[in-house]
Amino acid sequence: xxxxxxxxxxxxxxxxxxxxxxxxxxxxxxxHYMTWIRQAPGRGLEWISYISGSGTFKNVADSVKxxxxxxxxxxxxxLYLQMNNLRAEDTAIYHCARVASxxxxxxxxxxxxxxxxxVSS
Amino acid sequence: xxxxxxxxxxxxxxxxxxISCTGSSGNIATNYVQWYQQRPGSAPTxxxxxxxxxxxxxxxxxxxxxxxxxxxxxxxxxxxxxxDEADYYCQSADGSTWVFGxxxxxxxx
Numbered sequence: 001x002x003x004x005x006x007x008x009x010x011x012x013x014x015x016x017x018x019x020x021x022x023x024x025x026x027x028x029x030x031x032h033y034m035t036w037i038r039q040a041p042g043r044g045l046e047w048i049s050y051i052s053g054s055g056t057f058k059n060v061a062d063s064v065k066x067x068x069x070x071x072x073x074x075x076x077x078x079l080y081l082q083m084n085n086l087r088a089e090d091t092a093i094y095h096c097a098r099v100a101s102x103x104x105x106x107x108x109x110x111x112x113x114x115x116x117x118x119v120s121s
Numbered sequence: 122x123x124x125x126x127x128x129x130x131x132x133x134x135x136x137x138x139x140i141s142c143t144g145s146s147g148n149i150a151t152n153y154v155q156w157y158q159q160r161p162g163s164a165p166t167x168x169x170x171x172x173x174x175x176x177x178x179x180x181x182x183x184x185x186x187x188x189x190x191x192x193x194x195x196x197x198x199x200x201x202x203x204x205d206e207a208d209y210y211c212q213s214a215d216g217s218t219w220v221f222g223x224x225x226x227x228x229x230x
Contacts, residue, residue: 035219037165045157045165045210047219059217100170105214107155107170114164 002026002110004096009115016086016119022079022096022112029077030054033099035108036070036081038092038117048094049081050104057104064090086119093117122146122215124222131228132201140225142211143193150187152214154194159224160207168209169196203229 008020022034035050049060049070058070069082079096093116097108123145132138142154156169167176169185172194182199194213198205206229211222 044224045159045212045221047212047221050219061218095164100167100174100176104217106153107167107212107219108157109167109170109176111164111166 004098004110004112006094006096006112006115009094009117011118011120012086014086014088014119014121017082017084018086018117020081020083020094020096020115020117022081024077024079024098027098027110029072030074031102033102033104034070034072034079035097035099036079036094037097037108038090038094039114040089040092043092046092050099051079052104053102059104083117086117088119088121091117091119122220124211124213124220126209126211126222126225128223129226129228131230132198133230134201134203136201137197137199138201138227140196140198140209140211140227141193142195142213142222143191144213147192148189149192149194149213150189154185154187155212156183156185156196157210157212158205158207159210160204165210198227201229205229 036048051070067085071080093114095114096112098110100106100109125143157165159165168183173185
């Protein structure tokens with residue numbers, strides 16, 4: 001079954017850290033860029049980060065640069081998002097998504113259900 | 122780089138609606154445009170990627186296009202169904218970063 005399942009969310013205090021995981025199955029994980037996208041309550045979608053299939057190429061949005069780090073373990077078919085120095089404005093549902101090809105620019109074609117992260121001030 | 126979408130559109134069952142996505146600068150045709158559907162209370166799903174490609178399982182009632190003259194992309198949904206009622210987001214790239222439009226709420230009357 002082709003799917004993405006996120007885990008690791010929860011409630012954390014401002015300034016704290018969380019590590020999100022995304023477990024992939026049903027497709028050749030290493031062949032795809034992967035991305036994290038979030039949605040604050042009542043707001044639109046916001047791109048956070050992506051990583052190449054090999055893990056060599058990464059990029060993060062300015063809003064989280066220096067605080068969030070994306071990584072992956074192809075042997076475990078898992079994607080990660082390390083979030084440090086969390087702020088109230090990071091409160092959102094975080095989705096992992098598969099990029100449609102081995103390049104970063106064709107967009108996502110498969111989404112996880114998302115995991116809630118709540119940062120209390 | 123900003124992608125601008127109408128706040129809302131509406132249509133009747135069986136009819137056709139088009140949602141636009143206009144780039145603030147440059148040439149929207151330079152990078153691929155994607156369209157994502159988000160039904161209330163659900164995760165987003167992809168209806169169009171790579172300008173016009175549909176993931177398996179997405180009906181051909183959904184089609185994407187690019188209009189270079191107006192620097193815009195469009196999602197056209199034909200044969201509207203009540204299940205199409207959702208928020209729709211366009212997405213493209215600005216260099217090496219992804220950009221989302223603000224979203225359009227589609228109401229099927």
